[in-house]
Amino acid sequence: MEAYLYLLPTLAVLGLFTFYPFVNAFLYSTYDIRTRSVPGPLVHRSEEPGWASSLARGRIPAGLAEALAADGAQADGLWVRLRESQRWVIRDEASGREYIVLREGESLRVHRSTTGWVMTPVGWDNFRRVFQDRDFVKALRNTTVYVGVSVPVTLFLALLLATLLHHAVRGKALFRLTSFLPYITPVVAITMVWQWIYDRKFGLLNYLMRTVGAWVGVEVGLVDWLNNPQYVMPALIIMNVWRFVGYQALILLAGMQGIDREYYEAARIDGAGPFQVWRKITVPLLTPQMFFLLVISLIGSFQIFDQVLILLHGPGPEKSALTIVYYVFTKAFDANQYGLASAASVVLFAIIFSLSLFQLTVLQKRVHYER
């Protein structure tokens, strides 16, 4: 019981900001969501022909005022705020309540009304629309390329870096700190700096490439990293590999330092060279850490969003950097299509979930936990 009490703050925050939206995303994905004034309980029914023309002029017919007064409204505080040809919305200023008048042929129905989200169930329609949307297919492709390249490259480089850090004697602490810095710097700040690094004319990267090119006698053209659709994805990948390599290396380094020295001594007695030791002892015994990093970075990479928003101020030229989360964001907050956006996010969840499941069931069998 006491344990639950200690867990309560975490559970409350997680519940409010993770589980509740998580469940709602599933719910919303099967609805079409729009802001509308909708009729509630019926208050009155009428055949008075004059009402519609009165309402159209923004006036409340006396008979209607009486009917609404019977519902508790204050007759002199009623006013019309919405007039269409077949429906009108009236506000009762005293209570703040709204009524909607609907015309069907000759008859008028008066309901209490609310204005807000109206959710119409549409079944799988949102999912069908998501998969028919070229932009989503493009986002899916872009994200897959991003994950497929950046995750293995980062992990491989991190492994190399960790090995170097493990062996380098002088300035180890300094190297460790510098390689970890990108990870603890805010993404926004990093991205702003990279924006400059990638500048076609004044950027550091083009300068370096040209300088190195000149040394070896090759003329390197100016690469328009952020405006040429071909280079946008590589630019994004390079930046993120740089950002995460230090963090991953640190985790791997900790793993390396935890490996029992006896294995190395035994290998050396058996006459193994340094590379053989690394390949046959270090790497296999690091698989738990590598597995952890793979799972975490795969999930994180699929959710790439903020770097795109800041680096490119949009989905990039020809939407070459449109990622799934960016797609979800624009559909919800620019296009006002919450249902569609939720469906896309559910698809993303399904992808991440099945990949993680694959990792936990199939890949994990290859992880050496025994020491």
Next chain:
Amino acid sequence: MRKVAVLAALLAVGLGAVGQVTISFWHAMSGSHGDVLTALVRKFEQENPTIKVELVFQGGYGALQQKLTAAIAAKTPPTLAQEYENWTTQWLDALVDLDLFLPEDLLADLLPQFNQVFSGRIVSVPFNKSILVLYYRPDLVPNPPKTWAEFETYVTRIGKDAGKGIYGTAFRPTNPEIFLAFLEQAGGSILSPDWKTVTINNAQGLEAAEFAARLAKNALVQGAFISEAIAKGITIGMWVDTSAGYPFNMRAARTANVPLAVAPVPCYKNCASMIQGTNLVVYAPNQTKAQIEAAAKLIAFLLREDNLVEWCQKTGYLPVRKSVIEGKAWQEHIAKDPAARVMTEQLLAGGFGQLLHPRYMEMRSLLITYWELLLKGEETPKKIFDALAQEIEGLLK
């Protein structure tokens, strides 16, 4: 005696506060535009001591749209906000019929070019409006083109040399409004007048698309504002851009030390040009009638001749009222400022606004995708526009 006076003063303040109304106004006017708006709103508060306006700058149109979307979903919108027509269609039911709160003569005085009727309702009033005009380099284009043919001849003559940074014209894929102006000029439209069929790929539509595709061969195509390219020293003979970009384009030209001037966009079957910029709307949820009346009062104040002229002179936006455009103050202004005269004439000659279809938001997103494909020129305009038409048809179902 002094105690009584202090007490009386306090009482007076207290009584004043009883009739006090506070309204919130969300906007996206940055920099000097924001300063002008703030000054006008402060003047309004002085004239109406019982009304307090919380002016909230939301950082830009994108942020404003996202915050409005979220606020309306949460039923806590501001009293008053700037918004584009295609946002308005998303939450029409949350808005107040403004014709019930604004003076009839004010509404009747709005230029028909700004006509905005949503499902038979008047829920918005034009405010910061600009229009597409032609920016040109007088040293390269001594007589700005008056027709499509002249436009094309000039653009082809200047040509394209990416290495030297020379381009006949420039287009932004994110700005399909330029294409819509060509479309209107060719007599085409996105949809038929009854909104039942897609007409964007008919003969007129293809004529506009082919014209744009021919121009695109000698064009700089980039996502960033054209002024950024100008400031970097890139040469662009002429390009169609909003009049609201005038200060930015002129500043860029000064930076690059090149001459720049404005002219009306070249004409084809007519001289249509697309109106840009946002309108003012008033929200119903969470607002009292007193707040809504105060918001309407502020709108009327902003559109009063003296204020409207000040707003337009200082920001470069166009007056939205007929009487103000014809009025002495504005006429004197454009007599002194040739650029403002060109923009005003462009508005009167052929200003048209957004399609007020409820799904125009999505149509515009499709337009951006296909406009970019057209500018890239890898497929024929017909193929691109047939595919576009098919996608728009999907939206109409």
